[in-house]
Amino acid sequence: MEILMIFAVGIIFSVGTYLLLTKSMLRVILGVMLIAHGAHLMFLTLAGLKTGSPPLLGEEASSYADPLPQALILTAIVIGFGMTAFMLVLAYRTYKLHGTDNLDELRGTDDE
Amino acid sequence: MSNLVVMPILIPMLIGVLLLLVKDKKQVQRIATLLTVLSMIILSGYLTYIVYIDGIQTIELGNWPAPFGIVLVADLLSSSLVFLSGILALVTLVFAWLTFSPERERNFFHPFFLFLLVGVNGSFMTGDLFNLFVFFEVMLISSFILISMGSKKYQLRESLKYVIINTISSMFFILGVAYMYGLTGTLNMADMAVRTSEMENTALLSVAAVVFLFVFGTKSAIFPLYYWLPHSYYAPPAAIAALFGGLLTKVGVYTIMRMYTLVFNHDPQILQILLIVGGLTMFIGVLGAVALYDFKRILAVHIVSQVGYMIMGIGIFTPLAIAGTYYFLVHNIIVKSALFLYAGIAERITGTTQLKQMSGLLKTHPYVGWLFFITALSLAGIPPLSGFFGKFALIISGFEAQHYFVVAVSILTGVLTLFSMMKIFMTSFFGEVKLPDPASAAVKVGGLAAATLPLVFLTVLLGVAAEPFMQFSMEIGEQLMNPSDYYIPSVLED
Numbered sequence: 349m350e351i352l353m354i355f356a357v358g359i360i361f362s363v364g365t366y367l368l369l370t371k372s373m374l375r376v377i378l379g380v381m382l383i384a385h386g387a388h389l390m391f392l393t394l395a396g397l398k399t400g401s402p403p404l405l406g407e408e409a410s411s412y413a414d415p416l417p418q419a420l421i422l423t424a425i426v427i428g429f430g431m432t433a434f435m436l437v438l439a440y441r442t443y444k445l446h447g448t449d450n451l452d453e454l455r456g457t458d459d460e
Numbered sequence: 461m462s463n464l465v466v467m468p469i470l471i472p473m474l475i476g477v478l479l480l481l482v483k484d485k486k487q488v489q490r491i492a493t494l495l496t497v498l499s500m501i502i503l504s505g506y507l508t509y510i511v512y513i514d515g516i517q518t519i520e521l522g523n524w525p526a527p528f529g530i531v532l533v534a535d536l537l538s539s540s541l542v543f544l545s546g547i548l549a550l551v552t553l554v555f556a557w558l559t560f561s562p563e564r565e566r567n568f569f570h571p572f573f574l575f576l577l578v579g580v581n582g583s584f585m586t587g588d589l590f591n592l593f594v595f596f597e598v599m600l601i602s603s604f605i606l607i608s609m610g611s612k613k614y615q616l617r618e619s620l621k622y623v624i625i626n627t628i629s630s631m632f633f634i635l636g637v638a639y640m641y642g643l644t645g646t647l648n649m650a651d652m653a654v655r656t657s658e659m660e661n662t663a664l665l666s667v668a669a670v671v672f673l674f675v676f677g678t679k680s681a682i683f684p685l686y687y688w689l690p691h692s693y694y695a696p697p698a699a700i701a702a703l704f705g706g707l708l709t710k711v712g713v714y715t716i717m718r719m720y721t722l723v724f725n726h727d728p729q730i731l732q733i734l735l736i737v738g739g740l741t742m743f744i745g746v747l748g749a750v751a752l753y754d755f756k757r758i759l760a761v762h763i764v765s766q767v768g769y770m771i772m773g774i775g776i777f778t779p780l781a782i783a784g785t786y787y788f789l790v791h792n793i794i795v796k797s798a799l800f801l802y803a804g805i806a807e808r809i810t811g812t813t814q815l816k817q818m819s820g821l822l823k824t825h826p827y828v829g830w831l832f833f834i835t836a837l838s839l840a841g842i843p844p845l846s847g848f849f850g851k852f853a854l855i856i857s858g859f860e861a862q863h864y865f866v867v868a869v870s871i872l873t874g875v876l877t878l879f880s881m882m883k884i885f886m887t888s889f890f891g892e893v894k895l896p897d898p899a900s901a902a903v904k905v906g907g908l909a910a911a912t913l914p915l916v917f918l919t920v921l922l923g924v925a926a927e928p929f930m931q932f933s934m935e936i937g938e939q940l941m942n943p944s945d946y947y948i949p950s951v952l953e954d
Contacts, residue, residue, distance in 0.1 A: 368628070373620070380627050387634040394642030417641065420590050424634050427597045431627050434601065438608060438623060442616040454617045 353393040360386035373439045373449040377432065384428045388421045464510070465519040465534045467503045468542050468581045472496050476574035489570040490557065496574060497553060500581075501546035508539040512932075516939075516950035518587070526952050527651040533587035533951055536936045537786065541584050541714060544790060547914065548706050548797055549577055554911045555801055556699035559808065564610055564697075572609075576602035576703070583711050587951055589640060589647045592715065593633050596679070600626050603708060607696045615695040622692040629678035636675055639668040640723075650951035653722045653943055662726045669724040673733070676719070680712025682771055683741040686764045690748065693760040698804020701756065705763050706797035710789055713770045717785065720774055721940040722947060734775030739866040742768025742873045749880040755803040755813040755888065758880055759796070762839070765873060766792050772870060773854045776861050783937035784853030787930065791846040791922060795839045798915035801908070802832045806888060809903045810895055815884060820893035824901040828909050829889040831916050836885060838919045840878035846922035849930060 360382055367379030400411035443449045475496045482488050511517055516535045520526060534542075553573065560569065579599025586592050604626075608619035641647060643664055644655040656665055674685070681689040689709070693701050716734075724730060745765025749758045766788075773785030803813060805828055810818040822829035838845035851874060858867035895901060922929055939946040 376624060380624060380631070383628065383631045384634075387631045387638070390635055391638035391641070394638045396642075416647075417638075420637075420641075420647075423590075423594065427594070428631075430601065431597070431623075431630075434604060435620075435623055435627065438604075438616065438620055441611060442620050445611070445613050445616055454620075 349397050350393055353389065353397065357386050357390045357393065360389065371451045373443065373451060376451065377435050377439060380435070381428070381432055384424075384432075388424055388428075391417055391421055391424075462510070462517045462519060462534075464503060464507050465517050465532045465585065466521070468500050468507070468546075469532070469578055469585065471499055471503075472574040472581070473578045476571045476578065479571045479574070480568065483568065484566065486562070486565065489565075493553060493570045493574060494550075497546060497549045497577075500577070501543065501550065504539060504543040504546055504581075507534055508536070508543050511536055511539050516946060518951055527646055527648045530591050531587040531648065531650075531951055532585045533650075533947070534585060535939055535947060535950075536932070537714070537717070537940065538584040540790075540932075540936075541710075542581050544793055545577065545580050545584075545707055547918070548703065548793060549573070551801070551911060551914055552699045552703045552706075552797065555702070555804070555908065556697075558907050558911060559697065559699060559804060567609060568605070569609065572602045572605045573703075576606065576707075578602075580707050580711055584714060587649050589637050589649055589652065591647075593630070593637060596633065596711075597630060599708070599711065600630065603704060606700050607692065607704070610697075612695075618691045618695040622688055625678065625688045629675050632671060633675045636668055636671040639664070639671060643668065648951070649718070649722055650943075650948045653948055654952070656723055656726060657944075659726075665724065666727050666730065669720075669727065669730050670733075672719055672724070673716070673730075673737075676712045676716045677737070678712075680709045680716065680767050680771075681741075681764050682737050682767055683744055683764075686741065686745070686767075689764060690757055690760040693763070694754075694756050698756075698800055698807065701760075702797040702800035702804070705759065705800050706793045709763055709767055710793055713767060713785075713789060716771070717774055717782070717940065721777075721782065722943045725777075731775050731777050734771055735863060735866050738768045738770075738772030738775050739869045740768070741765065741771060743869055746873045746876040746880065750876055750883075753815045753887075755806055755815055755884060756800070757813075758815075758884060759799050759803055762799075762877070762880070763796060765877065766796065766839075768873070769851065769854060769870060772858070772866055775866075776854070776857050776863060777941075778857050778861055779934065779937035779941045780853060780860070781857035781937070782940050783930070783933035784850055784857055786936050787846075787853055787922075787933045788850030791838070791850045791919065794915050794918050794922070795835055795847065798835045798912050798919070799832070799839065801912045801915075802828065802835065805905050805908050805912075808905055808908065809900050810897075811900065812896060815887045817896050818888045818894070819891045820889070820895070822889040823893050824895070825905060825909075828905060829885075831909060831912065832889065833885060834916055835919060836881035838923070840881050841874050842878070844923045844926075846919045846926075849923065849926045853930070853933070 364379045364382035367375045395417035400413045401409035403412040403415045519532045521530045582595030644652050678685045742765045748761035770785050773781045838847045841847040841851045
């Protein structure tokens, strides 16, 4: 199961990297989101998948699954959600003001 | 166990949240922010004193015992840096009041200024790796808002890049935390250090170390990850650029200092990487400064070159080198922000930051010129100012550890730094009066110059009173290089 997850994470990361390298602003943001999800899945996988019964429900089981990674990932997802919202707004304002979402046209500086 | 440790994080956070509610009351915002920053300075100064007398202070949040809950740790390094960030916040706050337009101030400048301080102080104090990530995010989102506030064309374009690059590096931060949690099963940095020192197979640990070097390197703008910095720091107004230039990259350097002395001290090859990267960072940064002819841009690329010195100090990895790194870090926080503020003053007078369009400011505004001169010499490392002693300690320790090549690069960089600072002084301050608008010779900037005085005073003080301060730095070097005697027991055995 872990091996499968690692492959899934690898695919998500490569698709995210591909999107990062495109020239459209929106695609770049989608790439960042995908990489974030990849990192979250990686966290879940590296902490070990399903090695015991659910924690906090009863005290009979011989071993319990680790609840900490899920709590951390939840925090990270919330933070990522806020960041994405901010990025989308910023990208929209930039698009409105510059009249383009092509990152190639947003290069360089006016004064150099 | 001391509740004092949490105060520099808690107070700005509470006041910041309350200030969100009173958006239009300018005086309330100003006074509340000023009082918060002052209380932060007093509390963290007192905290530094206690840590100096009684040793490292910790607090276990929610009373969860150490390796399981989140701990905040105030050792000499973190508490003194919190104190310094308070002083810097005070100066930039006053400068911001004098320069900002009312609209900018009304649009939540003060709350996000305070949230930025929450993030910075939290990153300095926390002893938990995931908590460090959370505080980094607090700091970043506030910096995103401060940098894009105003929505000018150039500003939006550059902040978009800043935001995306920093968000990507945050994602890799999560990845690094995942590696470390998978390897050690803990997030507490002290506990992690104990477990990594017992580890037999350290190959995976080196992988995590490199991931973290990428993350912190992006935040602190080391070679080859510095490309976002010169443009982004050019965009915001001087007060915000000074705060960013002084603090944000230094938080990255602080985390490198903390993690690589505490957790990733297993592999000498990583120190080699740090040395090479440090040398390249300082040299390429200063080359940019030599080539450019824009006041703010020169300062922005100088940040990169100065970070290189600190990375070099961490790479040398002796108590003296760490002490020198700390001294240089403190010096740089003070001087870099002061220089950004002078760039702001020059822009206020002439309306431009192009060096070739202004000349003779020394005749029209002599006090600004001479204050800039002192700070510039300090940045270049001329004795008896503070820059000299930091570089001196770094170079001596480099010789002792026989890293001759990187020391030679650092000396060459020092010369080029002096050259580029004098280029600013000679073209824009010295010489005949030649301003884009003749009326601008009469612009009054006395208040602005007075606001920067504390920073100039500190750089002179750090140079003149180098002896006691160097001893303080040596103590920090000792603490950081021997975590099993200082940091680890104070966190785990309370």
